[in-house]
Amino acid sequence: MNEQQHGDHPASNESMQVSLFVTCLADLFRPAVAFASIKLLEQANCEVTVPPSQTCCGQPAYNSGDYEATVPLARKVIEILEPADYVVVPSGSCAGMICQHYPRLLEGEWRDRALQLASKTFELTTFLTQIAKIQPLSEQSTELPTITYHDACAGLRELNIKEQPRQLLQELCGVAVKELDQSDVCCGFGGTFCAKMPEISGKMVGDKLDNALATGAKILTGGDLGCLLNLAGRAQRQGEDLEIRHIAELLCGDLDTPPIGQSGQR
Amino acid sequence: MEQRSNTFLDNASEALKNTGQAKRRDSMARLTPLLRSAAIEDAGDFESLRQQMKQVRQHSLDNLAHYLTQFEQEAVHNGNRMHFARDAEELNSIVLDICQQHDARRVVKGKSMVTEETGLNSFLQRAGLDVMETDLGEYIIQQAVETPSHIVTPALHKSAEEVRELFKDKHDLGPRALEDTTDMVAEARQVLREHFLKAEVGIIGANALIAENGYSMLVTNEGNGDLCANLPKTLIVCTTIDRILPRAEDATAMLRLLARSATGQSQTAYTSFYSGPSRDGDVDGPQETHIVLLDNARSEMLTGDYREMLECIRCGACLNHCPIFASVGGHAYGWVYPGPMGSVLTPLLTSLEQSNALPNACTSCGRCAEVCPADIPLPDLLRDLRHEETLEKLSPSRWRLGLKLHAWVSQQPWLYRALTATIIPLLHLMGRRRGSFTRLPFASGWTNERNFPAPQKKTFMQLYKAGMKKPNE
Numbered sequence: 001m002n003e004q005q006h007g008d009h010p011a012s013n014e015s016m017q018v019s020l021f022v023t024c025l026a027d028l029f030r031p032a033v034a035f036a037s038i039k040l041l042e043q044a045n046c047e048v049t050v051p052p053s054q055t056c057c058g059q060p061a062y063n064s065g066d067y068e069a070t071v072p073l074a075r076k077v078i079e080i081l082e083p084a085d086y087v088v089v090p091s092g093s094c095a096g097m098i099c100q101h102y103p104r105l106l107e108g109e110w111r112d113r114a115l116q117l118a119s120k121t122f123e124l125t126t127f128l129t130q131i132a133k134i135q136p137l138s139e140q141s142t143e144l145p146t147i148t149y150h151d152a153c154a155g156l157r158e159l160n161i162k163e164q165p166r167q168l169l170q171e172l173c174g175v176a177v178k179e180l181d182q183s184d185v186c187c188g189f190g191g192t193f194c195a196k197m198p199e200i201s202g203k204m205v206g207d208k209l210d211n212a213l214a215t216g217a218k219i220l221t222g223g224d225l226g227c228l229l230n231l232a233g234r235a236q237r238q239g240e241d242l243e244i245r246h247i248a249e250l251l252c253g254d255l256d257t258p259p260i261g262q263s264g265q266r
Numbered sequence: 267m268e269q270r271s272n273t274f275l276d277n278a279s280e281a282l283k284n285t286g287q288a289k290r291r292d293s294m295a296r297l298t299p300l301l302r303s304a305a306i307e308d309a310g311d312f313e314s315l316r317q318q319m320k321q322v323r324q325h326s327l328d329n330l331a332h333y334l335t336q337f338e339q340e341a342v343h344n345g346n347r348m349h350f351a352r353d354a355e356e357l358n359s360i361v362l363d364i365c366q367q368h369d370a371r372r373v374v375k376g377k378s379m380v381t382e383e384t385g386l387n388s389f390l391q392r393a394g395l396d397v398m399e400t401d402l403g404e405y406i407i408q409q410a411v412e413t414p415s416h417i418v419t420p421a422l423h424k425s426a427e428e429v430r431e432l433f434k435d436k437h438d439l440g441p442r443a444l445e446d447t448t449d450m451v452a453e454a455r456q457v458l459r460e461h462f463l464k465a466e467v468g469i470i471g472a473n474a475l476i477a478e479n480g481y482s483m484l485v486t487n488e489g490n491g492d493l494c495a496n497l498p499k500t501l502i503v504c505t506t507i508d509r510i511l512p513r514a515e516d517a518t519a520m521l522r523l524l525a526r527s528a529t530g531q532s533q534t535a536y537t538s539f540y541s542g543p544s545r546d547g548d549v550d551g552p553q554e555t556h557i558v559l560l561d562n563a564r565s566e567m568l569t570g571d572y573r574e575m576l577e578c579i580r581c582g583a584c585l586n587h588c589p590i591f592a593s594v595g596g597h598a599y600g601w602v603y604p605g606p607m608g609s610v611l612t613p614l615l616t617s618l619e620q621s622n623a624l625p626n627a628c629t630s631c632g633r634c635a636e637v638c639p640a641d642i643p644l645p646d647l648l649r650d651l652r653h654e655e656t657l658e659k660l661s662p663s664r665w666r667l668g669l670k671l672h673a674w675v676s677q678q679p680w681l682y683r684a685l686t687a688t689i690i691p692l693l694h695l696m697g698r699r700r701g702s703f704t705r706l707p708f709a710s711g712w713t714n715e716r717n718f719p720a721p722q723k724k725t726f727m728q729l730y731k732a733g734m735k736k737p738n739e
Contacts, residue, residue: 035726153633157632194715
């Protein structure tokens with residue numbers, strides 16, 4: 001739908017100063033995603049800092065309709081991130097929240113600041129393909145098994161993330177994605193939706209998993225931890241032999257970390 | 267129509283258990299987006315078509331009073347009688363009055379969601395009239411004493427087998443087995459012909475009202491609308507005030523999007539423009555025509571925050587692309603309009619209190635807005651309704667307070683770090699053997715349907731602060 005509006009980004013050999021917005025789910029459930037993101041950004045000649053007082057972008061309250069509770073949090077995030085040259089987010093929905101929804105939610109001066117921040121905020125795979133173009137490492141040699149990719153809705157429709165992860169998987173890992181049937185249909189996560197309407201969400205995640213399994217891929221990946229936790233939880237419940245990992249982990253060749261929802265002690 | 271929107275979750279649960287219907291819904295959910303996208307591709311530049319449509323719809327609504335006046339003048343000039351109904355009861359009474367003035371006993375109806383909204387059929391039937399739906403889908407559900415499950419294809423929930431059994435039960439079939447669907451269609455057509463010929467009054471809806479010439483426009487695939495309009499002596503067109511368009515050209519522009527978005531056809535089998543009663547020399551047509559324009563909360567919407575919803579052209583594309591509609595079907599929504607458009611309209615036309623589950627039946631996936639030919643930001647409108655739900659404290663208090671608390675704690679980084687640095691390592695220890703939890707207190711909504719993945723050893727912020735480069739498990 002709406003293309004991210006971005007200003008001019010000078011291409012140069014100087015390293016770019018990037019602030020990583022870790023996202024709360026990566027911070028709490030999957031540090032591997034944030035470490036992988038840092039590694040990839042450094043590989044793309046970026047200097048990465050992690051603003052220490054960041055927490056959550058505010059999607060839970062916002063999407064549940066509590067705009068009043070979201071506004072102060074959104075302002076806080078803006079204050080924390082706006083000094084950066086670039087902000088990179090390893091999640092389409094959190095990047096979409098900052099780029100599309102903060103300007104919608106806020107008014108006046110804060111709206112201007114939100115738009116300013118939006119113009120330099122990027123989802124990880126978009127940043128690595130369009131702004132700081134990452135080159136494959138010569139020694140990068142982790143052999144990846146067959147992969148299928150889940151297009152998370154917010155990334156797909158708010159930020160047009162479709163080709164970027166596929167291109168990176170091809171260029172950095174040499175693998176082509178085995179495409180899912182019904183790839184543009186939601187996995188049933190939807191933030192608090194999955195807990196408010198579990199039965200419907202369960203049907204949707206079951207369908208998504210069936211489509212993933214039908215590809216015969218060994219790994220299901222994607223750019224949004226919300227969806228991946230949902231899918232991994234369902235795969236574990238059904239006892240499926242499918243590894244679920246965030247795209248950043250695959251791109252930097254991290255297969256040592258146990259897949260989401262699986263223990264390292266199998 | 268009796269409303270059951272407040273039991274949405276129970277309705278949905280019931281729908282999910284009906285495996286036969288669920289299977290048919292799944293195949294429709296696969297098929298209809300393919301049909302639409304093929305048709306849209308064929309139409310050329312969808313984006314500029316829909317932006318053009320949006321401009322026209324916005325302009326019409328900006329100048330609604332002007333165009334309604336113009337329409338009324340032109341329609342009256344064409345010999346129509348105009349009626350304005352403030353609410354459902356008024357529309358029903360106006361229609362009944364007209365029928366009674368003509369001592370009518372038999373009414374044939376074309377498909378009309380507006381008259382579903384007002385409950386016209388049961389109102390007329392209670393007054394002793396024989397009301398026959400003539401759209402095949404509407405006819406089927408009328409025979410089955412059910413309600414539409416989709417705004418374009420009302421009997422979507424019915425299998426061919428169920429229709430065969432229904433006809434066997436309701437019709438005098440003799441030895442005929444109605445093996446093919448074509449046999450069933452022929453059977454319904456045969457029965458309906460009789461009704462068309464006998465009815466004194468025909469009632470139809472309208473897809474658009476054209477201000478410049480006072481015509482109403484109707485699209486159908488069965489031609490039943492034309493028979494309802496032309497065979498009985500009296501015709502009543504029932505629609506809402508927001509259907510207005512300035513020019514005939516705008517109505518045909520709308521046609522380019524409507525059928526493609528609705529059924530994936532480049533155009534419907536029949537597109538009709540009704541001007542008024544038959545004139546001298548006409549071979550057929552009604553002797554008397556009435557146009558009843560219903561408001562029913564539309565003028566309130568016009569000045570409120572959900573005005574864009576009035577731009578809806580009722581194509582049903584949002585239903586066909588909604589994974590939640592695909593999962594639970596139209597009846598679960600508990601009133602006339604289901605799916606994303608229905609989840610916006612129902613609270614506005616009834617009350618949020620009676621239907622606050624509906625705006626929550628959305629993952630904000632955005633597929634509806636992507637295909638909407640009127641470019642209505644449905645997920646935003648649904649979120650805004652959840653905002654009202656929050657303000658009016660209609661949502662469960664544990665959710666409301668929980669989310670407020672989460673947002674507040676997220677603004678206190680030191681507290682957030684302290685809490686998460688305690689909870690996460692603990693959760694990791696508890697879940698590390700299996701890697702996920704089958705049950706967790708306070709998370710039953712999640713764990714009813716899936717395991718809860720255990721976190722890694724510590725939070726990223728803990729590890730990063732300690733100078734680690736990997737989660738180091």
